[in-house]
Structures are given as C-alpha cells and as structure tokens.
Amino acid sequence: MIYLAGVERIFQVGDEAVNALSNVNLTVDAGEYIAIMGPSGSGKSTLLNIIGLLDRPDRGVYRLEDVDTTDLTDDQQASVRRHKIGFVFQFFHLVPRLTAAENVELPLILAGVDPAERKSRVQAALSALGLSYRARHRPDQLSGGQRQRVAIARATIMQPNVILADEPTGNMDRNSGKDVIQSLEDLNEKGMALILVTHDPDLGSRAPRKIQMVDGKILEDTGVL
C-alpha cells in the first residue's frame, strides 16, 4: 500500500544542510501495525509527515496505492489526505471553539457530506470510542485522554486506510495513554493500518513490526522477514 524508495529530505538550518531523512526505503502493507522509534531528531516525525503528504521528499519515490504522490497537485494531495489518511497528533489539535462532535464533524464538512448523514456518522464514531456523553463539550472541558480519543474519532471518521499517530500518548498519564493506544489498536484490528511514532519502548514493543531510526536512517526493521 505504501512504498517509499530512496527518500531524502533536507532541511536548511542556517548555512548548514541537515539530512532529516536519507535513503529511506519502506514498504507498508494494508492493515499493518508499525511502531517507528528513535531519539528525537532521528527523522521519525518527518517520515510520518511525508507518508501523510504534509511534506514532500526532496528526492526519491513515494507511491500510495500505486499512485506516485509527487506528481499530485495541492488539491489532489488534499483529497488523498481527506479520504485515505487519518492524523493523530501529540497535542491533539482540536479546534478550541468547537465542541467534540463538531471537531469530529470537520472532515465530513470539508468533504461536502450532507448534514443529516454527518450527524449520524459523528454519533456512531463517538459512541464507538465511548465518548457520546461528551459530544457537546468543548476541548477545554475534556481530559487529555478524552481529547485524544476525540482526535482519533476525527482521524477515522472518513474511514482512511492508514492512521498516522505522532506520539499520541506523549501528553497524558499512563492510564489515559493505555486507553488511547487501546482505541488505536482496536481500529487496527478492524483493518486500518496503524503507524505509530513514539520514543517510549514499552509502547513500541506492542507493535508486531518495529522500525528503529537514527540520524534520518532506518537502523533496524523487524518487519522485513
């Protein structure tokens, strides 16, 4: 499903060119569960952003479902993000003025789905994550775990093929973190591929396939058997 070959990403920091990613090769099949681990600055977030089409590689090939993404226009990339990719961030990034339900509804609004259908889909997504009773609350009235589960509901409302989670538990206590990971793993069991970026070895060890990154390179990939 995801195919990266020889991907490089270079950032210009002052006069220096920093290789955030160098010669990354990665293949991900549908429904896989992968943990990307490594110290900060090892390029794992950059890799995730490139997979999520938020960033473009400077060199190399990235094919998503056999479509070369580097040729896509801004509109086409946005459409791919809308329908095939779900993002979960460390800082949730919920819109503070909107309620939980409205935050979950946002991708449906952007996709131009009918209001009646939107309502029922949002309700279903929230109740699947056990958040129905919090639907009318604003983010500042929710706990960290609840906020992240709202974000997960938002990321999956469009039924994407892959969920990209960047340190999803980095901003909450262990118990809430476990709930969030459980929610993500439940979705993975239903067939969505899950790519989890973390520097917590405990979390990483739960994934069947682990990728270790250092200095923009893939050091170890247990999945390639």
Next chain:
Amino acid sequence: MKTGDVIQFSIRASSGYPTRTVLMILAMAIGVASVILLTALGEGARRYVKREFTSLGTHLLVVLPGRSETTGGPPPLLGETPRDLTLEDALSLRRSTAIRRVAPITVGSAPVSWKHRDREVTILGSTPELFEIRHLSMAQGRFIPSGDPARGMSVCVMGYKLKKELFGNQSPLGEWTRIGDRRFRVIGVLAKKGQSLRLDMGDVVIIPVASAQALFNTSSLFRILVQASGRDAIPKAKNAILSIIRARHEGEDDVTVITQDALLSTFDRIFTALTLSVAGIASISLAVAGILIMNVMLIAVSRRTTEIGLLKAIGAPGRQILRLFLAESAILSLIGAAFGLILAFFGTWALAHAFPSFPIKVPFWAVGAATGVSLLTGLVFGVLPARRAAKLDPVQALSRR
C-alpha cells in the same frame, strides 16, 4: 465543502473572537454610515436648491437688459446697458404663442409710511401677471387689478411682514399709505411665503408698474419675467424673446435671457458633483476600515495557525483555506455594512427631525454603493491574510502547540 457550511464555519470562527469581530464590524459600520449620511446631506442640499428655484415659478425665463455670453453664474446686474428695456418691450412679448404670461418689473427703494410709522422697503412695480408667474398667494384683499399697464393706479399690495410692522393687528385694507411722495391705497396683503432668490417677499410693496416708473422717474425696467406656455416651449420662447427685442432694438442683441432650467441644471450638476466628492471623502473611512480588517485578519491567521495546519492535515486544500478566510472577512464586512445602514438611517431620521425645513434624503444608489464598496473592501483587504493562511506550511503550523 458546501457554501452553507463555509458561511457557518466563518460565522463560528468570528464569534469565537468577539472583541476583534466587534471592532471590525464597528469600523465598517462607521465607514458605511458616514458615506451614507454625507451623501444624504449632499442630496438634501441639491433638493433644497431645486425647491428654492421651482418656488420662483414654473417654465420661467428672465429677460435682463445687457448682453452676456454666460448661461449660468450671476446675472450681469451692473453691466453697461446700451439700450433700456421698456414697458413697451415687455408688452410686445405677449404676441408670441410660446409665451403665456409676461410680468415687467421695476425695482426701487422708498420709504413707506402710515400715520407716524415709516419703513424703507423694496418697491416692486409690476402687473397682475406677476401673481401667477411667481405663485404668490394673498392673505387679505386682492392683488393689483388688471387694466392698462401703461396707466398707473394708486393702489398697493404689501408683504405680510411690512403689514405687521406698519399696521400691527389692524386691517390695512382701504387705508392710504405714503410711498415716497405719493399716496397709495392698500388693497391686499401677501401671504407668508418665505424667501426666494434672496428677495424677502414679506418685506416688499407691490404697485402697478407705471406707478413705479413714475415714482422712481424712470422709463426703464429692471427685468422682465416671462412664463413660457409649457416646458417644451421654453427654447421657443427664448428665441421669440430674442427676435422680438432685436426687432425693437434696431437689430441689436442687447438683452440676456436666462432660463430657469439652465440655472437649475447648472446647480444640479454642481450639487451632484459636490455629493459625489463628499461621498469620496467619506469612503476614505471605508478604506481605513479595510486596513483594520486586514490587520485583524492577519492577527487571526497567526492566532489560528495550528487550526489552519489541522484543516490542511484533514484534507483542506489551500484553495479551501483561502475561501474560508475570504468568506470570513466578507461576512464581517456585510454585517458591518448592515449596522452602518441602521446607523445612517437613525442619523438621517434625527437630522430630519432637527432641521425639518432641510429636505435630507438618502439617495437609493448610496445604499447600494456603500454596501458594495464595503464588501469589496472586505474582500480586497482580506486577500492578503487569506493567501498567507492558504500558503502556511502544515508541518510548521502543527509543530506549535
């Protein structure tokens, strides 16, 4: 994304930051209100002047002695006159079919006295036609009777103000007053009418034209008022006057004919230009409001950076972000314009009550123009912030907490 959703999203976004939204709406409202109020004042001035002119009489032409090439502007009252206008000139104008009424006018100033009171006032010598031409009306008695205009009668009609000053509450009808060195019997009092062309009709005495000529010892006329037989007949009447007078003055064009319509259209043009320039000045405040909108929207973009990054991450293309922010500034402008309209209508209503004689009116085009310009301002000044939002790099936008 559906249009309804765009509008709803923008409204939610603006109501999320009430202070800046209120400030922006206020600025736009003041801009729109000032444009409309000032154009209403200009339009009021135009209507005021028009009303003053029509109160002079309808289809009016004024014949002045002396030649002048100008059509508008002040009449050449002090110009050198090669040949005087005479009563016979005036009466000969009645021959033209394009002319309905002719009123020769002689003007002078003389003391008017009754018993021990006396006042120096303007004396108008004219004929009964003046009554119709100038739309006069009587408070008491009757106007100068018709008869041979060349024969002077010792009767007079006075303005209401003069009557009050000389006679108080007594009826002046039938009383003999002294004007200059002659005696005249009062036969009527003019109704209150107000000023027209700076001549206060309350403070005059009207006597037959021949009596006035005798009183001031002159055979010339100050001017001749001519009423054309219809609006279409005005140019014809003007030509008729010129050719009749030319024939009587041995082939010389030595009179000036001013048509009221020409004067009126000149003033109309002046006041329309004035209204437009005042509206132009007022629209500077709209531009100021536009810059405020730009400022506030730029702040909004930087404060909502992560939100924009998120929208991109969940599948909004740059175009969509641009549209969302443009919609927001357009909606705020329109709400501001709506408040501005309300403000302006209250303002004109208050002014109309404070100055009932001034015909203030909001021209219809000003409402549309002010609303349109405010929307345009919102869009134009919203483009820069919206483009900045659309071009945000989502990775950087989301790396902030």
